[in-house]
Amino acid sequence: MKSVELQLLTASEPLSLDEEYKMQTSWLMDEDKCTFIILEKSVFENTGDEIGAMIGDTNLFFYHSEDCVQLAEAEIMIAEKSARRKRRGWEAMLLMLRYGCEELGVEKFQVKINLDNDKSISMFQKMGFSKVSESAVFNEITLEKYVDEKWKHWLKEETQESECIQNEEQ
Numbered sequence: 001m002k003s004v005e006l007q008l009l010t011a012s013e014p015l016s017l018d019e020e021y022k023m024q025t026s027w028l029m030d031e032d033k034c035t036f037i038i039l040e041k042s043v044f045e046n047t048g049d050e051i052g053a054m055i056g057d058t059n060l061f062f063y064h065s066e067d068c069v070q071l072a073e074a075e076i077m078i079a080e081k082s083a084r085r086k087r088r089g090w091e092a093m094l095l096m097l098r099y100g101c102e103e104l105g106v107e108k109f110q111v112k113i114n115l116d117n118d119k120s121i122s123m124f125q126k127m128g129f130s131k132v133s134e135s136a137v138f139n140e141i142t143l144e145k146y147v148d149e150k151w152k153h154w155l156k157e158e159t160q161e162s163e164c165i166q167n168e169e170q
Contacts, residue, residue, distance in 0.1 A: 031062075032061065032062045032063065033059065033060065033061055033062070034059065034060040034062075034072075034096075034099075034100070034104065035057055035058070035059045035060075036057060036058050036059075036092065036095070036096055036099075037050075037054055037056075037057050038054070038055050038056040038057055038058065038078070038088060038092045039053040039054060039055065040053050040054075040055045040080070040083055040088070041053075054079075054080075055078055055079060055080040055083040055088060056076070056077045056078040056079045056080065056083070056088070056089070056092070057076075057077055057079075058074070058075065058076045058077075058089075058092045058093055058095075058096040059074070059075040059076075059096075060072040060073070060074055060075075060096065060100055060104070060106070061073040061075075062104070062106075065108060065110075067108075069107035069108050069146075070104075070105050070106050070107045070108070071106070071107070071108045071109075071110060072100050072104070072106040072108075072109055072110070073109075073110045073111065073112065074093065074096065074097065074100075074109050074110070074111050075111070076089045076092060076093045076096075076120070077089075078092075089120075089123065090123060091159075093123070093127070094127070094155060094158050094159050095159055097109060097127070097155055098152075098155040098156065098159050101147050101152050101155065102152075106147060107146065107147050108144060108145065108146050108147060109129070109144065109145045109147070110132075110142060110143070110144045111124050111129060111142070111143050111144075112138075112140050112141070112142050113140060113141050113143070114139060114140055115134070115139050115140060115141055116139070121141060121143070124143050124145075125143070127145065128145050128151055128154070129143035129144060129145040130143060130144060130145070131143055132144045
């Protein structure tokens with residue numbers, strides 16, 4: 001996360017190696033967080049090297065919303081420039097959203113995106129998220145999506161190919 005571009009897009013601060021290790025430990029122990037590390041499949045298949053195949057991550061932060069539903073704030077980051085614009089973020093985010101619905105009982109998803117990040121805003125809108133607020137102070141837009149049966153079905157259809165791959169590997 002030394003990239004200024006990624007820091008701006010993800011509203012992140014640079015961390016020392018020690019701070020990064022502490023953060024990873026807290027993620028491991030905290031039941032209100034879920035993370036998937038995204039690997040470039042071809043790199044992993046060719047090398048078997050998980051670390052060398054890492055291209056980003058997707059996360060959920062859980063809390064109860066004002067309307068008393070299980071809410072998860074979702075995040076996605078494709079850190080490797082060579083992996084961007086190849087639908088890796090789209091696929092990983094859909095898998096995380098599906099996992100959140102089916103396995104974790106999420107009833108509503110929320111994303112907060114830098115106003116300059118048109119690609120992420122567009123991606124989430126294509127996933128069915130709608131704008132609920134915009135903050136000039138924080139330079140971000142908030143989008144939300146309530147989970148319903150129609151959307152769960154859509155998620156399942158969109159991730160069916162990944163499901164087939166996973167089942168073959170088991």
